[in-house]
Amino acid sequence: MTNNQHVEMFTDGACRGNPGPGGWGVVLRFSDTEKELFGGEPDTTNNRMEMLAAISGLEALSRPCSVDLTTDSQYVLKGATEWMAGWKRRGWKTASKQPVKNVDLWKRLAAALEPHETHWHWVRGHTGHPENERADALANRGIDEMNSSV
Numbered sequence: 001m002t003n004n005q006h007v008e009m010f011t012d013g014a015c016r017g018n019p020g021p022g023g024w025g026v027v028l029r030f031s032d033t034e035k036e037l038f039g040g041e042p043d044t045t046n047n048r049m050e051m052l053a054a055i056s057g058l059e060a061l062s063r064p065c066s067v068d069l070t071t072d073s074q075y076v077l078k079g080a081t082e083w084m085a086g087w088k089r090r091g092w093k094t095a096s097k098q099p100v101k102n103v104d105l106w107k108r109l110a111a112a113l114e115p116h117e118t119h120w121h122w123v124r125g126h127t128g129h130p131e132n133e134r135a136d137a138l139a140n141r142g143i144d145e146m147n148s149s150v
Helices: 046-059 074-089 103-113 130-148
Strands: 005-015 020-030 033-044 065-071 117-122
Touching: 005 046, 005 130, 020 046, 020 130, 033 046, 033 130, 046 065, 046 074, 046 103, 046 130, 074 103, 074 117
Parallel strands: 005 065, 065 117
Antiparallel strands: 005 020, 020 033
16 A cells, blocks of 8 residues: 555544534545535534544545544544454454444444545543644534524
């Protein structure tokens, strides 16, 4: 995958109440081009919105890329880099043989990751990281625009 285009991706999810109305946001950067994505759901959880941000960003890529994906979600990062392989081996069950929570999105994330060489990075949320703050603002915009259209 040495000829893949390099993309930086910054993702965040937000929820007003947990569960409650939620939104997700993504900042994509390729070379000197940036693209912002966002969306919302009326009744969801923060973890689902964090996952949907990463999924939506990856699904927006039209060809295999080398992706530096930055998130403030330990749940998404650890799920993708540590837990998912075991869940797949066990038929999407946890080590205690329980069904994996949010399995619909974990399967979708696994499929979205497949064509890409992804390097995961974690940043503490709400600490002034410029792109994380932008992704957070987009996630909140997703909630606001969804609420105004209902």
